[in-house]
Amino acid sequence: MTALLEIEGLTVRFGGRAVVDDVSLRLDAGERLGLIGASGSGKSLTALAAIGLLPDGATVSGSVRLAGSELAGGSDRELARVRGSRIGMVFQEPATALDPLMRVGAQIAGPVRRLTGASRSAAARRAVELAATVGLPDPEVLVRAYPHQLSGGQRQRVGIAIALAGEPDLLIADEPTTALDVTVQAEVLGLLDDLVRRRGTALLFISHDLAVVAQIARRVAVLADGRVREYGPVEQVLHQPRDPVTQALVAAARRTSWQAPAPVGTVGQGS
Ligand SMILES: Nc1ncnc2c1ncn2[C@@H]1O[C@H](COP(=O)(O)OP(=O)(O)OP(=O)(O)O)[C@@H](O)[C@H]1O
Ligand SMILES: [Mg+2]
Incomplete structure (x- = not known):
């Protein structure tokens, strides 16, 4: 099956420095993928590269295909049409x-x-x-x-x-609840969960918060220094983290308020 979004070998550089380094991700129609990592790990630039909205001075290589069509290197006009009509960004x-x-x-x-x-x-x-x-x-x-x-x-x-x-067929949400207080955060998360489920919209959900990602995504990619360190089902990545970066993220989350996350699909219900 053709993926809805297929990112392959995506690299974004500022000057000589690769801030997104050989990232490959795949998202099928209606699927939810979490992208997690510390501040500066390259989450936003990965998303912006996917919709062709990189800041000036960035050079990009690799491939971004939406439903099989190559977006990388597309004209501004083509990308403007894709943005919003195929991909919505929060x-x-x-x-x-x-x-x-x-x-x-x-x-x-x-x-x-x-x-x-x-x-x-x-x-x-x-x-x-x-x-x-x-x-x-x-x-x-x-x-x-x-x-x-x-x-x-x-x-x-x-x-x-x-x-x-x-x-859009795909919603990219870049830390959509980070600026909100905890109660409102849960409400907005519940709304997103409900909307994408009802519409069959795919979701790329970006956060530095493991507990939040675990509630809304089924698969998760862990980024550090622009590279994907771990990539797989949420349960596996969060409960049996293999990479030291993921282990540190899990440990940090447990030290704060993290409880074992509710299974996907329960967000916002019963409240
Ligand atoms: N316009 C720019 N010029 C130079 N470097 C940049 C620019 N924008 C981002 N960077 C660098 O790229 C790296 C990745 O940035 P990015 O915004 O993708 O991180 P992030 O994972 O989204 O972080 P945060 O959680 O803080 O939003 C950072 O080290 C940042 O300093
Ligand atoms: Mg960011």
Whole structure:
């Protein structure tokens, strides 16, 4: 079967330094993969390389295929079409990902129009639907609000609605709950879990938090210094870590608040 996303030998360099080093990952349709590693290990750059949004000064080699089509080396125009329509991205800081001067409804409707060709009024209606889909209260009213009038959790729900605007096959979430407090974090995680399951969307979930990744992903790749150190089913990687880097991550998580993670698919239920 053709993978939905297949990354092979991806290397990203700044100057001579490889910050993503020969990374290979595979994600099938509807599958969930966690990408975990310490700060600076190359998680975000791996995701940004996959959607062709690397910062200036980065040179990239290797291959990124989406449903069999090569994206690496694609023109900006081709990549812009893929972004959003095939791949939706949720960023870490909902506050900075949104335009403070624009009503949230317009920020959802914009990509809906651009990616689906909907009319202005149809896109506005779709924005209200998407606001409801991501569990925003009173969506008809809320779409008229500005980002600063929302809570952090609500802003991240708007970020998720924007990522869903083009009905992507793959959602990449880069530390989507890190900026939120613990209760809200669990709610947003439950929402993501529910959304990808119901829509059959594949999920690449990036976090430095093992407990969080274990709740939402079935397979996990551990990155250190830009390299994949361990790659396999969550249970195996977390409960029988082979690589010293993974062992250290597990030990660190156990020292803080980590309990044995709930099995995949139980997030957000019963709360
Ligand atoms: N624009 C840039 N110029 C030079 N080096 C960069 C640039 N962006 C990132 N890097 C370097 O690349 C490495 C990987 O960065 P990346 O943002 O992918 O890490 P990360 O795993 O996402 O970390 P975090 O958990 O802090 O988000 C880091 O060492 C970083 O310093
Ligand atoms: Mg990052």
